[in-house]
Amino acid sequence: MKILDMRSDTVSHPTQQMRQAIFEAEVGDDGHGEDPTVNRLQQMAADMFNKEAALLACSGTMGNLLGVMTNTQPGDEVVLGSEAHILWFEVGGASAVAGTLLRALPNDEQGRIAHADLEAALRMNHTHSRNMSLLCLENTHNRCGGAAISADYTDNIANIAHKNGLKVHLDGARIFNASVALNTPVSQLADSVDTVTFCLSKGLGGPVGSVLCGSAEAIERARRLRKMIGGQLRQAGIIAAAGIVALDSMIDRMADDHKNAKRLAEGLAQIEGVSVELDKVQTNMFRFTVADNISGNVLSERLIEKGIKFGAGGSSFRVVLHWQIDASDVDYILENVRSAVKALS
Numbered sequence: 001m002k003i004l005d006m007r008s009d010t011v012s013h014p015t016q017q018m019r020q021a022i023f024e025a026e027v028g029d030d031g032h033g034e035d036p037t038v039n040r041l042q043q044m045a046a047d048m049f050n051k052e053a054a055l056l057a058c059s060g061t062m063g064n065l066l067g068v069m070t071n072t073q074p075g076d077e078v079v080l081g082s083e084a085h086i087l088w089f090e091v092g093g094a095s096a097v098a099g100t101l102l103r104a105l106p107n108d109e110q111g112r113i114a115h116a117d118l119e120a121a122l123r124m125n126h127t128h129s130r131n132m133s134l135l136c137l138e139n140t141h142n143r144c145g146g147a148a149i150s151a152d153y154t155d156n157i158a159n160i161a162h163k164n165g166l167k168v169h170l171d172g173a174r175i176f177n178a179s180v181a182l183n184t185p186v187s188q189l190a191d192s193v194d195t196v197t198f199c200l201s202k203g204l205g206g207p208v209g210s211v212l213c214g215s216a217e218a219i220e221r222a223r224r225l226r227k228m229i230g231g232q233l234r235q236a237g238i239i240a241a242a243g244i245v246a247l248d249s250m251i252d253r254m255a256d257d258h259k260n261a262k263r264l265a266e267g268l269a270q271i272e273g274v275s276v277e278l279d280k281v282q283t284n285m286f287r288f289t290v291a292d293n294i295s296g297n298v299l300s301e302r303l304i305e306k307g308i309k310f311g312a313g314g315s316s317f318r319v320v321l322h323w324q325i326d327a328s329d330v331d332y333i334l335e336n337v338r339s340a341v342k343a344l345s
């Protein structure tokens with residue numbers, strides 16, 4: 001039975017082409033900057049984002065931590081949205097490791113901070129307060145259902161931050177989803193930020209790794225910090241080779257994930273007892289809920305028997321599409337959710 005795992009796009013496996021590239025990868029000691037495949041991936045990423053340099057990190061969490069550490073000093077304050085991944089799901093590393101204070105401003109439903117809220121927070125940035133030195137943004141926004149954030153929004157809020165002496169880091173774990181959904185190059189979506197991280201190991205299908213992009217100076221600092229936190233690897237070309245295939249061949253096809261997400265969401269919305277906020281489905285992820293008379297846990301168990309896995313928690317389900325779920329799988333999923341919900345109603 002094919003397992004249709006939609007708990008996250010992080011569960012996606014490397015493609016055959018990636019496995020071949022890993023097998024054939026030319027490698028060297030990246031601790032000495034001598035891994036040709038890592039260097040090629042980093043150059044490719046820097047070019048795509050129109051930044052001076054880039055650095056391979058072990059994970060999105062490490063890329064974000066490096067983004068925070070590179071742009072701040074211990075004791076500084078970092079402003080970010082109340083639903084930011086850095087705040088919720090990175091084990092407090094920005095505080096525990098980088099020594100920064102996280103200050104959450106309210107997010108709207110798309111994960112955006114209002115300009116007025118940032119301006120109000122900035123008015124408190126004086127000699128007696130902590131030194132607010134960094135604004136963190138996120139695109140697409142994970143906890144806000146994969147919302148794709150426009151370049152205009154990012155430019156305007158980054159402009160306010162910069163005018164007040166703050167740096168801006170963008171958690172672009174899924175920025176290629178935003179790029180495909182908005183038909184805007186990543187270089188434009190990240191044009192006004194100082195550093196940006198993107199993940200190779202989510203919708204791009206790579207097995208491991210993220211890349212931090214920024215100025216040559218920022219990346220040099222990040223390289224030292226990466227060593228400090230134990231993230232410097234040696235023959236990392238093994239990882240980078242798959243990353244190069246991801247950037248070469250897995251971006252445009254994300255449009256299929258978005259199409260499949262939309263069709264799956266629309267199909268689920270037609271099932272009695274299932275609710276989906278269709279207007280929020282913008283990229284490869286969404287949530288649906290089931291009515292009170294249906295046990296979410298039992299539904300989840302029934303679907304797992306059919307090879308269908310959603311991110312489940314009570315009556316709410318998270319659905320994330322990726323390259324291993326195709327259009328015919330969507331039909332199979334809909335058919336099985338329909339019959340399981342009917343049987344449990």
Ligand SMILES: Cc1ncc(COP(=O)(O)O)c(C=O)c1O
Pocket residue numbers: 010059060061062064085086138140141142171173174199201
């Ligand atoms: C928006 C966002 N940022 C960062 C990360 C961290 O990536 P990783 O789990 O690879 O460390 C994730 C992971 O899901 C994410 O969704």
